[in-house]
Amino acid sequence: MSQKVVLSRIISVDRARYNETEYLTEALSPAVEALRANQPVGMPTETVYGLAANALKSEAVQQIYTVKNRPSDNPLIVHICGAEMLSGLVDPAFLSQRDSQVWRRYQNVMDAFWPGPLTILFPAAKEVPVVVTAGLKTVGIRFPSHPLSQALIHQAGFPLAAPSANLSGRPSPTTAHHVLTDLHGRIEWIVDGGSCAFGLESTVLDLTISPPVILRPGGITLQQLRQVLPDVVAHHKDNKVDGVDESRPATPGMKYKHYAPSAPVLLFARRSPSLDAVENSKALLPAIKAYVDAHPSSAIVRLTVCKQTRLEPREGYREIVLTEDGDLATIAQRLFGALREADEQHPDVIIAEATVEDAEGMAIMNRLSKAAGEVLHYFD
Ligand code: TXA
Ligand code: MG
Numbered sequence: 001m002s003q004k005v006v007l008s009r010i011i012s013v014d015r016a017r018y019n020e021t022e023y024l025t026e027a028l029s030p031a032v033e034a035l036r037a038n039q040p041v042g043m044p045t046e047t048v049y050g051l052a053a054n055a056l057k058s059e060a061v062q063q064i065y066t067v068k069n070r071p072s073d074n075p076l077i078v079h080i081c082g083a084e085m086l087s088g089l090v091d092p093a094f095l096s097q098r099d100s101q102v103w104r105r106y107q108n109v110m111d112a113f114w115p116g117p118l119t120i121l122f123p124a125a126k127e128v129p130v131v132v133t134a135g136l137k138t139v140g141i142r143f144p145s146h147p148l149s150q151a152l153i154h155q156a157g158f159p160l161a162a163p164s165a166n167l168s169g170r171p172s173p174t175t176a177h178h179v180l181t182d183l184h185g186r187i188e189w190i191v192d193g194g195s196c197a198f199g200l201e202s203t204v205l206d207l208t209i210s211p212p213v214i215l216r217p218g219g220i221t222l223q224q225l226r227q228v229l230p231d232v233v234a235h236h237k238d239n240k241v242d243g244v245d246e247s248r249p250a251t252p253g254m255k256y257k258h259y260a261p262s263a264p265v266l267l268f269a270r271r272s273p274s275l276d277a278v279e280n281s282k283a284l285l286p287a288i289k290a291y292v293d294a295h296p297s298s299a300i301v302r303l304t305v306c307k308q309t310r311l312e313p314r315e316g317y318r319e320i321v322l323t324e325d326g327d328l329a330t331i332a333q334r335l336f337g338a339l340r341e342a343d344e345q346h347p348d349v350i351i352a353e354a355t356v357e358d359a360e361g362m363a364i365m366n367r368l369s370k371a372a373g374e375v376l377h378y379f380d
Helices: 021-036 058-068 101-113 147-156 176-183 222-226 277-294 328-344 360-371
Strands: 009-012 041-043 050-054 077-079 118-123 138-142 189-192 203-206 213-216 265-269 300-304 317-321 349-353 376-378
Touching (some): 050 147, 176 189, 277 349, 328 349
Parallel strands (some): 265 349, 265 376, 300 317
Antiparallel strands (some): 118 138, 203 213
16 A cells, blocks of 8 residues: 655643643644544553554554554554453453453453553454454453553544554654654654653463463563463463464564664573673673674674673774663663664664563563574573
8 A cells, every 4th residue: 555645743742731631632632633534643652652543443453554564464452541442342252251260360460450561362352353453363452551542542432553653673662753763754643652661562461361371571570460360371482381372473473573673683691691680791791892802893882781891982882871780670661762772873783681581571582582583692
């Protein structure tokens, strides 16, 4: 489908006035009008920015794929602003079994983590367009906690399908400016809700199978989910998970090149990393330093995770600070922005350090190893 060129504009919203209904209605009205006209809009969420459109209208959702250059077999997450919006999206036969054990599991998970960075798979109602589910029998639904996503859904009056608002394959956007960089000329309105609080995408949870499986690690950790769902397991390509068809990628989106800056990412990793990112970074420093010294004529950008292991910048070598103290939540929050910033320097290579695959580190490592094309360099 051909893409019409439009003037892209950012809607700035005063954070101090998020709870003033009249002000928000007025501020968001151009974006809501565009959504009603089946046009996709850049929407802030607490995870990453989304490219939102009316989830119940095929022609609106189709625009998302066109704008992003997204493969059409990759389903979209539907965003709602309250559990009452589930009807119309979820199979009514399933919704009617509210006293079943299965429903109780859903209810407990929703009560614990919604609104928030958790996408839950439900059996889909037949009204959900095929372009949303990519023909799957399930639909991924999320109730975001960002006040502006809630306000947009509420004012539009319909659920919003929204993938991350990057061009397909690029790191997800965590500021309105990132969205503008990727999609200028392709969408008219981007709502600016500041920097995303989590910075990585939501956790995608398949609750339709037993045991429940994390298909994509994200804002809610395995440990947090275990408190409500003791049997939940993390999908891992190397681990057999009971009840999961191994021939099928965890989520259809996982098989595509992702989060990738233009420059190759070299990921330095320990074989047995510690939970402490500072300790890992200290252990990796000799190998990183040796690499940098061995490539004096390469342009190298390194993402650093603590102040203890920083190196002197020199011609052709510079560092982008993710965090001074190894805090995993801060690394997660800054990672995509740092990959974009690194890319803007047009380096020959970007160096990153692996974290432990635990807590927030599970999502960080999932994104980092994809950005690095799965190539890990192990150093003990
Ligand atoms: O935090 C997020 O989830 C962000 C914000 C905007 O909400 N959205 C996001 O969407 O990351 P996207 O499209 O970039 O990633 C959605 C992931 C894909 O890997 C997709 O394959 C998977 O969720 N997914 C969606 N519906 C699914 C389904 N019914 N079954 C399995 N996987 C599904
Ligand atoms: Mg995405």
